[in-house]
Amino acid sequence: MxxxxxxxxxxxxxxxxxxxxxxxxxxxxxxxxxxxxxxxxxxxxxxxxxxxxxxxxxxxxxxxxxxxxxGEGTGPVEVVSTSCETTSVVYLITSNTFGNGAEDLGETLMISFFNSLLEKNPPRMIMLVNSGVRLAIQQSRVLEQFSKLVAKGTEVIACGTCLDYYKLKDQLAVGRTTNMLEILENMTGGDKVITI
The missing domain is CATH 3.30.110.40 (TusA-like domain)
Structure with missing residues (x-):
């Protein structure tokens, strides 16, 4: 069939x-x-x-x-992480600035956040939506920190619809594109989800 x-x-x-x-x-x-x-x-x-x-x-x-x-013996299967280094924390980042208020201060705070995050156990995943996708493009001021987190085992996913909206699809420098269904599955999958 x-x-x-x-x-x-x-x-x-x-x-x-x-x-x-x-x-x-x-x-x-x-x-x-x-x-x-x-x-x-x-x-x-x-x-x-x-x-x-x-x-x-x-x-x-x-x-x-x-x-x-x-067919017999194919999908669906439960995907289990085999990494021992990452924690079961998922960050949902909805903006390219940290907090509300002055944009330049928010950018500075976001850099500080990522520098601090490198000192902790890396999260299992970072999900980027809305203007948060700007953090993973070629001109991002936290691209180096993202690359280090990926090297430690963190998965980075960026909303494809958001990249299209901001016309940044071709500029994604770290991680991969995703969709809202996968984002929702990761938000409800049992990990601790922290929204920024």
Whole structure:
């Protein structure tokens, strides 16, 4: 059984949600998720890989076809971190400044925050949304700190919709793009979530 899911023209996380629902509706078979932008392609592909499904991908005329095979012994699986160095803390950073008020003070405080964070056990993940995505681009004043945290085992994910909104998609220098579904899953997954 092959089922095609037309996700053309849809912004994330809708292609991921549609694909996930289609897979939940079948016991075995193949789902082909069709998307027409690179962010949706990466997010659907990552979802399928993380869930333990067998996948194949191809691009044709600017459209991406993600073929996901659900059979006996494939997905969904629980993803368990094997890193012993990180703690089960997730930071949700919603702005490129720390606190409200003077922007230059907020930028200074954010640099101080990241310098201080390097002195602690690194968090499991840092999620960047809204103007927080500016912290992970090439011109960021905390790029060096982010790189050190990644080297210590912290995963950095940045909202793809936010990067698109600020026209920064091509400037992401650390971490990877994500969608609201993955952000929500990490917010409700049992880790301690700290919002800044």
């Amino acid at each position: 092959i089922r095609e899911i037309n996700n053309r023209g849809l912004a994330c996380p809708q292609p991921v949600i549609n694909t996930k629902r289609a897979l939940e509706e079948i016991d075995q078979g193949t789902v082909v998720s069709i998307v027409d932008n690179e962010i949706a392609f990466e997010n659907v592909k990552r979802f399928a890989e993380n869930a333990g499904y067998e996948i194949n991908t191809k691009e044709k005329n600017g459209e991406y076809y993600i073929t996901i095979i659900k």
